[in-house]
Structures are given as C-alpha cells and as structure tokens.
Amino acid sequence: MAEPSKKEENKVVDEGIDVGISRLTEEKIQSVINSVIDSETGARLKAYVETCIHCGLCSEACHYYLSHDNDPHYSPVGKVKQTIWEMVRKKGRVSPEFIRRAAIIAHTECNLCKRCAQYCPFGIDIAYLISVVRRIIHKLGVTPLYLQDTAHSHSVTMNQMWVKGDEWPDTLQWQEEEAQAEIPNLRIPLEKEGADVMYSVIAPEPKFQAQLIYQAAVIMHVAGVNWTMPASVGWDNSDMAMFSGDNELMGRLKRTHFETAARLKVKKIVMGECGHAFRSVYDMGNRWLGWSMPPFTIVHAIEFYHDLIKEGRIKIAKKYKPPITLHDPCNVVRGGGLHEKARYVAHAICEKVIEMHPNREHNYCCCAGGGVINTGPPFKMTRIKGNRVKAEQLFGAKTKGAEVLVAPCHNCHSGLHDIVHHYEIGLDIKFFGDIIYEVMEKPE
Amino acid sequence: MKTVTLIALSLSIAIVLAFTAAWSQDDMTVVDNAAFNNPQRTPSVFVHDEHNETAGIDDCAECHHVYEGGKRVEDESSEGQSCSECHDLQGSGNQPSLIKAFHANCKGCHQEQGKGPIMCGECHIK
Amino acid sequence: MHSFYNFVSGPLAWVAFILFFGGSIYRIVSMLKLVAEKERFIFSYMSWRYSLRSIIHWIIPFATVNWRRQPVLTVVTFAFHLCLLATPIFLLSHVVLWDEAFSISWWTLPDAVADIMTIIVILGAVYFLVRRVTQPEVKFVTSVSDFVILAIVAAPFITGFLAYHQWLSYPLVMCLHVLAGDIMLAAIPFTRLSHMLFSPFTRAYMGSEFGKVRHARDW
CATH class of the missing domain: 1.20.5 (Single alpha-helices involved in coiled-coils or other helix-helix interfaces)
Structure with missing residues (x-):
C-alpha cells in the first residue's frame, strides 16, 4: 500500500528536473556519467562501492528513513543503491526516468548532513557518494529549478539572492543608520584595509533579514572589534553551487571571497550564523582551490561569540529568561566541532538550557540544509514529511520546558521554522545573535 | 553378592x-598415544601386522628407524623402544616432535607410496 | 579421492594463497596508486592519531553509538569475525599441516574450543542470512553477490565442522573443506570480502577527516 503514495510524491513537478529530463538521450546520460566517474572520481568511489557490505547499519542514522517509518528507500545505503550503484554497475546505461528519480533522491531526500558517516562501521562517506550523483545531475542539466536559480544568481552577481551592486552598500548604510538611533557613534566600516576581522554574511541577510546585520554591528561595536565589510562582491560567503554540483562556480565564489579578504588585508574572516557557508569556506571551497585548509582563519559566529564572552568583551546584563533548547547544525558541529562552544554561549546568555536528544554530533538534521530548502516550494513537503523525527525530538525538548529553539544556522533556522509550524510544536526560533543582542550590556 | x-x-x-x-x-590396533598429555585426537588406527602384511614390509627398521647425527643408521632398528624415547613433544633441531614424527612416518610413507590414508580423520577416527 | 585431496591441498592451495596474498597486495597497492593519481589530497588529511582513534572505537564492541544501538548484531558480528579469523589460524590440524610442510608452528586452540568457535561462525552466518532476508532495510540493498559471499565464508566452516566430527562421507567432506578454504582465500581480494582489506583504510580516512578537520567524533 505504500507504493502508490510514493509514486504520488514522485509526481512533483519541477521544471528544472522535468525540462532537463526531456532533453536527455541515453547516449548523453551514459557519456556524462562515465566522464564524471572516470575523470572526477577515484579511489574513494571505488573503495566505498566495493567495501560496502550491504549491512544497512547506516539506516537509522537518517532522519528521512526514521521519518518514513523505516522505509528502506530512504536509508542512506538505499539511496546509494537507487543512484550511484546502478550508474556504476550499468556503466552509465540508465534511462532518463532513472535520472529523474536520482535527481529527486540526491537533491531532495538527502541533506548531505553526514550523520550516516558516523553510523557506518567502515566510515563510508555516503554524503560524498550523493555529491557525485549531484555532480552528474548538474552536468546533465537536471538540477531542480529553484536551486539552479540560486546558482545562476551566484554566477551573475556573486551572491545567492540576486542582490544588485548598489543594494549591498545601501542596505549596510540603512542598517548603520538604524543602529545609530540606538548607539550614535556606531559604524559599519566598509573597505577598511588592515582591519582584524572581515565580517561576511550570506545574501539572505541583506535581502530580507537585515536586522541580523544590525545586531552583528552592535555586537562588534560593543566588543570593540576592529572589523570591516567589503563594499563590493566577495561579501557573500554562501555557496549553493557546492550543493548543486557546480564545483567550478563554487571555486569562483570562494576565490572571490578569499581574495576580498586578502585585498582588505584582514587577519581573519568572521562569518554569521550560517552552516553551509562554513562548510563551503572551511571545508569544500578551499579544497577545490587547492588549499588543504582555508587560507584565512575562519571563525564561525558561534566561536566568535564564545571568544567575546569568554574574554569579557561583551557582558551579559541579564540572562535570557525563557528556557531554550539548542539545535546543533551539522555543518558547524559535525563539520566543525563547535558543539561545546555553542553550549558555553548558550549557558552564558540563557538562564536555562534544555538539551534535546540526540544532541551534539548525533543531532538530527534540520532537513533544510544541503541545498534541499533551496529546491523551493515543489519540495517543501518532502522535507517537512521527511523530518517527522525532528518534530518528535523538538517536542521532547518542549515537554521538558523549552520555549525557544536556538538554531545558529540559516538553513536550520528556516527548515526548523517549517517543521515547528507544520507539526504545531510551538517553539520560538532564534539565532544566538538575537539573544545576545537582547541580553548584552550596551552603552546607554 | x-x-x-x-x-x-x-x-x-x-x-x-x-x-x-x-x-x-x-x-x-591403534598407535600408542600415552606420551601425549591431553591428546586432542583419538589415537591413530594402526593394525600392525595387517598393515605390514598388506604393505609388504618385512624390515622392522622401515618404521622403527635409528638416526645418529642426523643420518639414518642402516641395519639398525629400534622396535624395542617407544617412539617418544627419542621424539619428545617439542622436537629439537633435526629431531621432529612426536606428532610430526608420527605423521612423517605414516603419512609421509603413504604419500610416497601413493597408498594408505592421508587425511586427518582417516587415521584419527572418531 | 586422495589425488583430489592432494590436488586441493597442494597445487590449488598454492594458487589460493598466491591469489590471496598477491591479490591483497595488488588490490591495496593499486588502490593507493589510484589515490596518488587522482585524489592525492587524501594523503595530506591522513593522521595516525585520528585514524587509530577511529579504528579503535569501531573495533571495540559497544564503543560506538551504533554498536550500542544494535546490541544483538554487535555481539554476533564481533563473535563471528573474531572466530572467523582466529579459528583457521590457530586450529591444531592446520598448524600441524604448516609444520609438516614448512616446519613452522605456533600456539594452537584446543579442538573443543575450536569446535565451539566454528559453531559460532556458522550460527553467525545463519544470523546474517536471516537478517538479510527479513530486515527490510537490509533486504532492500541485498543482491545475489551478498548471498554468494556469505556462502563462500560459511562453506569452509560447515565442511570443517562436518569433517572434524567425521559426519557424512568423511573423505568427500574433507576434500570439499579444503576446496572451500581455497575458494574463500582466493575470493577475499576480488569480492566484497575485500572489506577485510579496505575497511581499515576507509575507517582511517573518515577518522582523520573527522578528527583533524571537523573536530568531531565519528562514532
């Protein structure tokens, strides 16, 4: 009985996928798959495919699998079987319909959160395997429309949200003026060569969450940080190309970002509360450019706040009252080990922190990351239904008294908003920055 | 009573x-395994007279050999002795251990002649 | 039957061992060469400390979250793999044969213990078989090759068990036992039994990435 409903879900219309598929021929599919496998993969793909003993132990790592009542189609290895295994086994001779299904699986049923890597006894990097599928999907031109649109925006504007050249400094000026109503001598220093810190954000901040820049400016000002922001391209640290399999574009984006920091002669890059951008700057984009580790010290907001609070550069006037629960974003926790620092910050600024379970490296994904939320409205329900287990986890924290959910990552924030709303959990969602801004000591 | x-x-x-x-x-009917502490296998089946009749062995020294300085001494035999008098359980230098000596003596000959049992359970019958 | 026995325990065993050792070295060397050619960066992320940290956690029962989540499987898989490796290496009959052929010998298991270990391997194989056909998430990713490799592994132990107890036709069972052992050895480098060779590497790489770059636990 599960079959029909599954097929129904597959009928989601995505113009990027459907139009892309209509242009495919079996020859093209075969040549693209084989060219990616032959020229872009090596020992990892080979060892992962040949070492996997088909034990299924990765299954319970995946929130999609758990949320779909243990439907094996959604287990990590199940998704690998339905995609890259077949491509390798058939030497690329798969049908356009197979590619359609592969595109949906790789782009909307996996967040590349790497939780499964912690559950595979052999340490097989399943997220990497799905990334290879996405790369093939990209080269076949079958990427979901909304995700491809953000990649186009990156390509044209070097930011994710089609923010135009003049809109960026305008937004910063606007936020500076707003903040000056509160702190008259506050500045958002643009293009300040030799500053200690270049603060970079993702494009949704200037586009529709400008208050986050305001809050960051206040924190920087109060803490007395010698900081700057670039006035032109290079300010956006986000990277949907990394998730759409457009590695070349990812390289362009990260090069621009690093070169901007180099141009400004800053000591380090501090980035806002975003997870995927951290992954791009700290782990993926630098590697594409040939840096084993990033050419700049990369400081995620969690670590930045941690240091400011620990060094006493910002002081907490009155701790945040409502009990909070903390969501550990995959890219900065499983990908950056910031879980204890996040807890330090949480306990420093809030009166009560209630742990959700599982937590830290083993936290469940938000189901928005990995580019999944960027596939847009056609797949909104895929990620909400695919993360019932998150709702259960959050509900557990709520029953223990949590009223506010802190999610120090933009994707998590938006994804969790949908989860909380759909499953009617009733938690306010905040960034650390929101709370710090609220509880910190500010000049009168 | x-x-x-x-x-x-x-x-x-x-x-x-x-x-x-x-x-x-x-x-x-079986090889004497009294020298082994806690033997792991049943003693090897060996019906002395029947074996020698079938195999056509007249010379006792064929099996009851005597070695001196690593060389087999012709015309001398050791049928009065027990194998373990020379072959201890560990073996040393050229002197094979008791197990190895038994196996070499029986199985070695069977292999050479192409006759007789050679698999473990053919001699160590349960 | 003796000539067949001599064949499987003589020339064929040589072939099997050469394929096993040669094949294993070939597979590992060619995999490392492939890394050097196409993914050289992997070397620069490898760390002894984090590799060992990861491997040690995963080779200790219940030392990882997933082992703790699957208590029955954990007990079975550790018992299975331990007995699978130890029994043939420390079996008295095998060591006796090594001693006869090459004058090398080492410590051996009492036969009664080896017998129990053999039963553990066979029961473990049965458990894996049942798991494969009954657990949906395992069944979904199962292919014919999974049954074949399970059979390849179970066969030397089933025949060895029968041969030790001299049940059924002993000479035939014995010959099949040696043949099954030859097949298993030769199959290790060239089937997914090669997880024996590659899993330390995949584990070490993941451990290194998690330890060195991600500063997170991978267990």
Whole structure:
C-alpha cells in the first residue's frame, strides 16, 4: 500500500528536473556519467562501492528513513543503491526516468548532513557518494529549478539572492543608520584595509533579514572589534553551487571571497550564523582551490561569540529568561566541532538550557540544509514529511520546558521554522545573535 | 553378592586383557598415544601386522628407524623402544616432535607410496 | 579421492594463497596508486592519531553509538569475525599441516574450543542470512553477490565442522573443506570480502577527516 503514495510524491513537478529530463538521450546520460566517474572520481568511489557490505547499519542514522517509518528507500545505503550503484554497475546505461528519480533522491531526500558517516562501521562517506550523483545531475542539466536559480544568481552577481551592486552598500548604510538611533557613534566600516576581522554574511541577510546585520554591528561595536565589510562582491560567503554540483562556480565564489579578504588585508574572516557557508569556506571551497585548509582563519559566529564572552568583551546584563533548547547544525558541529562552544554561549546568555536528544554530533538534521530548502516550494513537503523525527525530538525538548529553539544556522533556522509550524510544536526560533543582542550590556 | 563378584572378576580380566592387547604388537590396533598429555585426537588406527602384511614390509627398521647425527643408521632398528624415547613433544633441531614424527612416518610413507590414508580423520577416527 | 585431496591441498592451495596474498597486495597497492593519481589530497588529511582513534572505537564492541544501538548484531558480528579469523589460524590440524610442510608452528586452540568457535561462525552466518532476508532495510540493498559471499565464508566452516566430527562421507567432506578454504582465500581480494582489506583504510580516512578537520567524533 505504500507504493502508490510514493509514486504520488514522485509526481512533483519541477521544471528544472522535468525540462532537463526531456532533453536527455541515453547516449548523453551514459557519456556524462562515465566522464564524471572516470575523470572526477577515484579511489574513494571505488573503495566505498566495493567495501560496502550491504549491512544497512547506516539506516537509522537518517532522519528521512526514521521519518518514513523505516522505509528502506530512504536509508542512506538505499539511496546509494537507487543512484550511484546502478550508474556504476550499468556503466552509465540508465534511462532518463532513472535520472529523474536520482535527481529527486540526491537533491531532495538527502541533506548531505553526514550523520550516516558516523553510523557506518567502515566510515563510508555516503554524503560524498550523493555529491557525485549531484555532480552528474548538474552536468546533465537536471538540477531542480529553484536551486539552479540560486546558482545562476551566484554566477551573475556573486551572491545567492540576486542582490544588485548598489543594494549591498545601501542596505549596510540603512542598517548603520538604524543602529545609530540606538548607539550614535556606531559604524559599519566598509573597505577598511588592515582591519582584524572581515565580517561576511550570506545574501539572505541583506535581502530580507537585515536586522541580523544590525545586531552583528552592535555586537562588534560593543566588543570593540576592529572589523570591516567589503563594499563590493566577495561579501557573500554562501555557496549553493557546492550543493548543486557546480564545483567550478563554487571555486569562483570562494576565490572571490578569499581574495576580498586578502585585498582588505584582514587577519581573519568572521562569518554569521550560517552552516553551509562554513562548510563551503572551511571545508569544500578551499579544497577545490587547492588549499588543504582555508587560507584565512575562519571563525564561525558561534566561536566568535564564545571568544567575546569568554574574554569579557561583551557582558551579559541579564540572562535570557525563557528556557531554550539548542539545535546543533551539522555543518558547524559535525563539520566543525563547535558543539561545546555553542553550549558555553548558550549557558552564558540563557538562564536555562534544555538539551534535546540526540544532541551534539548525533543531532538530527534540520532537513533544510544541503541545498534541499533551496529546491523551493515543489519540495517543501518532502522535507517537512521527511523530518517527522525532528518534530518528535523538538517536542521532547518542549515537554521538558523549552520555549525557544536556538538554531545558529540559516538553513536550520528556516527548515526548523517549517517543521515547528507544520507539526504545531510551538517553539520560538532564534539565532544566538538575537539573544545576545537582547541580553548584552550596551552603552546607554 | 555372587553376581557382583562375577562382574568384578570379568571386568578385571577384561582390563588386563585390554592392556596386554595394547602392549603386544601382535594385536596392536591403534598407535600408542600415552606420551601425549591431553591428546586432542583419538589415537591413530594402526593394525600392525595387517598393515605390514598388506604393505609388504618385512624390515622392522622401515618404521622403527635409528638416526645418529642426523643420518639414518642402516641395519639398525629400534622396535624395542617407544617412539617418544627419542621424539619428545617439542622436537629439537633435526629431531621432529612426536606428532610430526608420527605423521612423517605414516603419512609421509603413504604419500610416497601413493597408498594408505592421508587425511586427518582417516587415521584419527572418531 | 586422495589425488583430489592432494590436488586441493597442494597445487590449488598454492594458487589460493598466491591469489590471496598477491591479490591483497595488488588490490591495496593499486588502490593507493589510484589515490596518488587522482585524489592525492587524501594523503595530506591522513593522521595516525585520528585514524587509530577511529579504528579503535569501531573495533571495540559497544564503543560506538551504533554498536550500542544494535546490541544483538554487535555481539554476533564481533563473535563471528573474531572466530572467523582466529579459528583457521590457530586450529591444531592446520598448524600441524604448516609444520609438516614448512616446519613452522605456533600456539594452537584446543579442538573443543575450536569446535565451539566454528559453531559460532556458522550460527553467525545463519544470523546474517536471516537478517538479510527479513530486515527490510537490509533486504532492500541485498543482491545475489551478498548471498554468494556469505556462502563462500560459511562453506569452509560447515565442511570443517562436518569433517572434524567425521559426519557424512568423511573423505568427500574433507576434500570439499579444503576446496572451500581455497575458494574463500582466493575470493577475499576480488569480492566484497575485500572489506577485510579496505575497511581499515576507509575507517582511517573518515577518522582523520573527522578528527583533524571537523573536530568531531565519528562514532
């Protein structure tokens, strides 16, 4: 009985996928798959495919699998079987319909959160395997429309949200003026060569969450940080190309970002509360450019706040009252080990922190990351239904008294908003920055 | 009471007979494994006279050999001795351990001749 | 039957061992060469400390979250793999054969213990078989090759068990036992039994990435 409903879900219309598929021929599919496998993969793909003993132990790592009542189609290895295994086994001779299904699986049923890597006894990097599928999907031109649109925006504007050249400094000026109503001598220093810190954000901040820049400016000002922001391209640290399999574009984006920091002669890059951008700057984009580790010290907001609070550069006037629960974003926790620092910050600024379970490296994904939320409205329900287990986890924290959910990552924030709303959990969602801004000591 | 005595008597006779059988080559059916502490396998089946008749072995020294300085001494045999007098359990230098000596003596010859048992369970019958 | 026995325990065993050792070295060397050619960066992320940290956690029962989540499987898989490796290496009959052939010998298991270990391997194989056909998430990713490799592994132990107890036709069972052992050895480098060779590497790489770059636990 599960079959029909599954097929129904597959009928989601995505113009990027459907139009892309209509242009495919079996020859093209075969040549693209084989060219990616032959020229872009090596020992990892080979060892992962040949070492996997088909034990299924990765299954319970995946929130999609758990949320779909243990439907094996959604287990990590199940998704690998339905995609890259077949491509390798058939030497690329798969049908356009197979590619359609592969595109949906790789782009909307996996967040590349790497939780499964912690559950595979052999340490097989399943997220990497799905990334290879996405790369093939990209080269076949079958990427979901909304995700491809953000990649186009990156390509044209070097930011994710089609923010135009003049809109960026305008937004910063606007936020500076707003903040000056509160702190008259506050500045958002643009293009300040030799500053200690270049603060970079993702494009949704200037586009529709400008208050986050305001809050960051206040924190920087109060803490007395010698900081700057670039006035032109290079300010956006986000990277949907990394998730759409457009590695070349990812390289362009990260090069621009690093070169901007180099141009400004800053000591380090501090980035806002975003997870995927951290992954791009700290782990993926630098590697594409040939840096084993990033050419700049990369400081995620969690670590930045941690240091400011620990060094006493910002002081907490009155701790945040409502009990909070903390969501550990995959890219900065499983990908950056910031879980204890996040807890330090949480306990420093809030009166009560209630742990959700599982937590830290083993936290469940938000189901928005990995580019999944960027596939847009056609797949909104895929990620909400695919993360019932998150709702259960959050509900557990709520029953223990949590009223506010802190999610120090933009994707998590938006994804969790949908989860909380759909499953009617009733938690306010905040960034650390929101709370710090609220509880910190500010000049009168 | 009579029955008990009878049983005890026949048991003692049986035991004595069994021992004589084991020690007399004429009725030997298995290789003596008394030298092994806690042997892991049943003693190897070996019906001495029948074996030698079938194999056409007249010279005792064929199996009951004597080695001196690593060389086999012709015209001397050791049938009065027990194998473990020379071959201890560990073996040393050129002197094979008792297990290895047994295996070499029996299985080695069987392999050479292309006759006789060579697999573990063919001799160590459960 | 003896000539067949001599064949499987002589020339064929040589072939099997050469394929096993040669094949294993070939597979590992060619995999490392492939890394050097196409993914050289992997070397620069490898760390002894984090590799060992990861491997040690995963080779200790219940030392990882997933082992703790699957208590029955954990007990079975550790018992299975331990007995699978130890029994043939420390079996008295095998060591006796090594001693006869090459005059090398080492410590051996009492036969009664080896017998129990063999039963553990066979029961473990049965458990994996049942798991494969009954657990949906395992069944979904099962292919014919999974049954074949399970059979390849179970066969030397089933025949070895029968041969030790001398049940059924002993000479035939014995010959099949040696043949099954030859097949298993030769199959290790060239089937997914090669997880024996590659899993330490995949584990070490993941451990290194998690330890060195991600500063997170991978267990």
